[in-house]
Amino acid sequence: MPGTIHGVIGENGAGKSTLMSILYGFYKADAGEIFIAGRKTAIPDSQAAIAAGIGMVFQHFKLVENFTVLENVVLGAEDGARLTPSLAKARKLLTELAAEYELSVDPDALIQDIGVGMQQRVEILKALYRQADILILDEPTGVLTPAEADHLFRILKGLKAQGKTIILITHKLREIMEVTETVSVMRRGEMTATVKTAETSPAQLAELMVGRKVLLQVDKGRARPSDTVLSVENLRVKDDQGVERVKGISLSVRAGEILGIAGVAGNGQSELLEVLGGIRTGTGRITMNGQEIDLTGKLSDARTRRARGIAHVPEDRHRQGLILDFYAWENVGFGYQDDPAYNHGVLMDNDALRRDTEVKIAKYDVRPADCWQTARNFSGGNQQKIVIARELERNPDLLLVGQPTRGVDIGAIEFIHHQIIALRDAGKAVLLVSVELDEILALSDRIAVMFDGQIMGERLPTETNERELGLLMAGITDTNANAPLPQIVANLARTGGA
Amino acid sequence: MTLPRWADVVLIPLINLFLALLVSGLVVLLIGEDPVNAMKIMVNGAVGSSYGWGYTLFYATNFIFTGLAVAVAFHARLFNIGGEGQAQLGALGVALVALSLPWPHWTVALPFTILGGAVFGAAWAAVPAYLQARRGSHIVITTIMFNFIASALLVYLLVSALKAPGMAPESARFPAGTFLPSARDLFGAFGISFARSPLNVSFLLGLVACYLVWVLLWRTRLGYEIRAYGHSEPAAIYAGISPFRIIMVTMLISGALAGLMAVNAVQGEAQRLLQENVLGAGFVGIAVALMGRSHPVGVLIAAILFGALYQGGAELEFETNVPREMVLVIQALVILFTGALDNMVRDPVKGLFLRLGRRPGADVKAAE
Numbered sequence: 001m002p003g004t005i006h007g008v009i010g011e012n013g014a015g016k017s018t019l020m021s022i023l024y025g026f027y028k029a030d031a032g033e034i035f036i037a038g039r040k041t042a043i044p045d046s047q048a049a050i051a052a053g054i055g056m057v058f059q060h061f062k063l064v065e066n067f068t069v070l071e072n073v074v075l076g077a078e079d080g081a082r083l084t085p086s087l088a089k090a091r092k093l094l095t096e097l098a099a100e101y102e103l104s105v106d107p108d109a110l111i112q113d114i115g116v117g118m119q120q121r122v123e124i125l126k127a128l129y130r131q132a133d134i135l136i137l138d139e140p141t142g143v144l145t146p147a148e149a150d151h152l153f154r155i156l157k158g159l160k161a162q163g164k165t166i167i168l169i170t171h172k173l174r175e176i177m178e179v180t181e182t183v184s185v186m187r188r189g190e191m192t193a194t195v196k197t198a199e200t201s202p203a204q205l206a207e208l209m210v211g212r213k214v215l216l217q218v219d220k221g222r223a224r225p226s227d228t229v230l231s232v233e234n235l236r237v238k239d240d241q242g243v244e245r246v247k248g249i250s251l252s253v254r255a256g257e258i259l260g261i262a263g264v265a266g267n268g269q270s271e272l273l274e275v276l277g278g279i280r281t282g283t284g285r286i287t288m289n290g291q292e293i294d295l296t297g298k299l300s301d302a303r304t305r306r307a308r309g310i311a312h313v314p315e316d317r318h319r320q321g322l323i324l325d326f327y328a329w330e331n332v333g334f335g336y337q338d339d340p341a342y343n344h345g346v347l348m349d350n351d352a353l354r355r356d357t358e359v360k361i362a363k364y365d366v367r368p369a370d371c372w373q374t375a376r377n378f379s380g381g382n383q384q385k386i387v388i389a390r391e392l393e394r395n396p397d398l399l400l401v402g403q404p405t406r407g408v409d410i411g412a413i414e415f416i417h418h419q420i421i422a423l424r425d426a427g428k429a430v431l432l433v434s435v436e437l438d439e440i441l442a443l444s445d446r447i448a449v450m451f452d453g454q455i456m457g458e459r460l461p462t463e464t465n466e467r468e469l470g471l472l473m474a475g476i477t478d479t480n481a482n483a484p485l486p487q488i489v490a491n492l493a494r495t496g497g498a
Numbered sequence: 499m500t501l502p503r504w505a506d507v508v509l510i511p512l513i514n515l516f517l518a519l520l521v522s523g524l525v526v527l528l529i530g531e532d533p534v535n536a537m538k539i540m541v542n543g544a545v546g547s548s549y550g551w552g553y554t555l556f557y558a559t560n561f562i563f564t565g566l567a568v569a570v571a572f573h574a575r576l577f578n579i580g581g582e583g584q585a586q587l588g589a590l591g592v593a594l595v596a597l598s599l600p601w602p603h604w605t606v607a608l609p610f611t612i613l614g615g616a617v618f619g620a621a622w623a624a625v626p627a628y629l630q631a632r633r634g635s636h637i638v639i640t641t642i643m644f645n646f647i648a649s650a651l652l653v654y655l656l657v658s659a660l661k662a663p664g665m666a667p668e669s670a671r672f673p674a675g676t677f678l679p680s681a682r683d684l685f686g687a688f689g690i691s692f693a694r695s696p697l698n699v700s701f702l703l704g705l706v707a708c709y710l711v712w713v714l715l716w717r718t719r720l721g722y723e724i725r726a727y728g729h730s731e732p733a734a735i736y737a738g739i740s741p742f743r744i745i746m747v748t749m750l751i752s753g754a755l756a757g758l759m760a761v762n763a764v765q766g767e768a769q770r771l772l773q774e775n776v777l778g779a780g781f782v783g784i785a786v787a788l789m790g791r792s793h794p795v796g797v798l799i800a801a802i803l804f805g806a807l808y809q810g811g812a813e814l815e816f817e818t819n820v821p822r823e824m825v826l827v828i829q830a831l832v833i834l835f836t837g838a839l840d841n842m843v844r845d846p847v848k849g850l851f852l853r854l855g856r857r858p859g860a861d862v863k864a865a866e
């Protein structure tokens with residue numbers, strides 16, 4: 001319907017992205033027809049989608065990093081062989097749009113120099129420049145701070161007022177409740193319901209998504225922290241380009257507690273996890289159970305860290321946590337291939353590893369329970385369960401866990417959260433990094449907020465709220481003052497976000 | 499959707515081969531020869547007699563070693579194009595060992611010539627490996643360069659230090675105690691007659707190498723780590739696997755396997771060091787590894803196929819007006835279809851499997 005915001009919600013693998021890819025002409029539908037404004041429209045490719053007035057803002061932006069904003073907007077929609085007229089036209093349009101919808105961006109800035117929030121606006125501008133009437137946004141807030149997300153929603157409401165149709169794909173129930181008029185729920189490739197947002201509730205939507213009732217709050221008892229397990233002093237880390245990403249962090253995690261690290265993606269949390277996990281080198285002093293850990297030398301690798309009782313659930317299971325082309329059983333031994341239980345002299349004891357896999361698959365309810373399936377063919381949630389099972393069943397003294405439920409469906413989120421809390425209750429230390437504030441608030445016993453490679457402050461989950469954390473995540477420590485939005489945006493632009 | 503293993507390992511290469519032969523037939527037709535007849539001569543020449551088999555398997559032995567060399571490196575996502583040079587250095591190693599002592603019997607000499615070929619081949623691979631692991635110099639470039647250096651080095655040695663008296667640039671003949679028993683001798687011992695050919699015990703060595711490479715890759719921790727590294731370097735680092743160690747060890751094994759080819763070609767056949775001992779087998783190894791899907795069994799089958807192509811091609815040239823270049827064209831077509839155009843066949847076959855194999859419940863997991 002023109003002038004509405006329609007939400008599409010569903011678990012990972014429910015088919016949301018596939019549906020949208022069909023609308024944008026990336027995939028062809030096996031059967032069925034698409035109607036736009038009552039007219040049957042065939043969308044064989046994305047050119048046709050653009051011609052039909054569909055604009056798409058992908059989860060992962062499709063921008064040319066070393067082009068300016070203006071060049072990116074024009075790219076692919078040039079009026080002729082000469083670029084200058086198109087650029088001039090785009091510049092004029094951009095100024096108009098900026099005034100109309102709070103969509104201000106510097107047209108001459110390079111994409112690589114502006115923050116994620118800004119980049120997303122460029123994506124929206126691209127679609128508007130191509131005269132899109134229907135704007136599809138795929139998980140638009142995944143990389144934004146709460147403040148940026150609020151700004152985005154204001155933009156969307158402005159567009160709606162101008163008669164644009166907006167389709168918002170998300171798995172965050174709160175966003176659906178906040179901005180949409182109607183919402184469609186997808187489950188296992190089917191639309192299970194389309195309801196008016198005003199007439200539904202988060203609990204009802206969650207139930208529609210999963211097909212059963214789920215607890216949105218995590219039940220957990222009080223933490224009983226004891227001795228310090230991990231202590232980090234003045235840690236500094238550089239990334240592969242030599243840019244310092246962690247700028248002198250100190251923190252400690254005690255046995256029996258979960259320390260949550262909140263922050264917008266790209267503010268040094270990944271590097272922090274990687275140094276602790278032995279993937280990256282750094283400077284400073286880290287002790288584990290009172291013994292110093294080698295940060296640069298021969299013993300600074302992941303193998304040694306595991307031997308010291310550190311287990312690591314990495315942020316990106318596809319890139320690091322799994323070998324996607326390995327069978328489930330091969331992945332269950334991944335990182336622990338030295339374990340004597342899996343070895344038999346020089347040969348690996350694959351039978352032992354497979355027996356162990358059967359046990360873990362059963363305990364963690366990995367589906368399908370097939371240890372001869374390659375990791376690639378499991379759904380996101382089940383892939384993550386394999387990683388979680390592998391690392392948690394080691395009963396480590398310290399668990400490093402990054403984005404434990406990224407791209408994981410609600411049913412599995414519940415399960416994974418319970419496992420992490422069970423480990424805490426067993427008297428182990430947990431360092432949790434997540435960009436999901438809900439998750440941080442639900443799981444953590446203490447929360448540290450990272451911004452631009454530093455810890456902006458530590459809070460207790462009982463004594464803080466999303467607004468305060470959001471400001472800290474944007475680098476504003478004076479959380480009592482009503483921080484002006486431009487400062488937040490400027491701060492975020494400076495760090496470059498993800 | 500992943501294909502069943504048998505389709506991946508057997509069906510697709512067979513279709514590829516069939517297509518290659520079909521196009522070859524068209525080309526033969528184009529130059530005015532009878533493709534059916536040409537095919538008959540090739541097949542007959544390659545596998546129609548014990549003589550044909552002898553040559554086919556002799557060539558195949560070379561390709562088994564160079565194919566395994568490329569295959570092992572592939573598993574660590576290293577493209578070792580230097581099999582040619584490593585095999586030439588292996589030839590040098592074998593020759594030096596064979597010429598160094600008046601060996602009493604081949605059984606005594608063989609372990610040492612194996613060691614010589616492997617160590618020299620590995621050493622030649624070690625330098626590009628180190629440059630890749632420490633300096634990031636691309637291994638494709640460095641191994642190719644090392645082929646030229648190896649070739650130049652061999653020529654230099656054959657006209658100077660190692661040159662035997664006479665005109666030809668070749669080493670002295672190896673002592674008789676290093677001569678490997680031929681297939682004719684071995685079969686003869688059981689009273690079976692087998693035509694005279696260069697096929698020798700090295701073929702059995704090749705079979706053992708296939709088995710050992712399989713054990714290495716799928717039954718040892720090192721193989722597990724090599725494969726893990728080959729699939730994803732970031733994941734390997736996460737698992738505590740050292741990229742430096744994997745690159746070095748993998749390339750050493752790869753170079754050693756390429757070097758072992760010389761036991762067959764130099765000690766088994768030529769019985770002296772020649773300029774053209776290797777004769778492109780290092781490059782054929784790439785095609786063999788591609789066609790064999792980097793699996794030792796696949797490599798074995800592909801090596802025999804290429805051996806047959808070599809031998810059948812020689813017969814074709816001998817018996818008809820089909821020129822030598824034509825044989826190269828056929829070989830090139832096989833490489834093209836099995837290597838480069840693989841996806842052309844793969845996708846339709848996948849589609850076919852998808853349609854035939856759609857059972858209830860089978861495609862639920864593929865929903866994502």
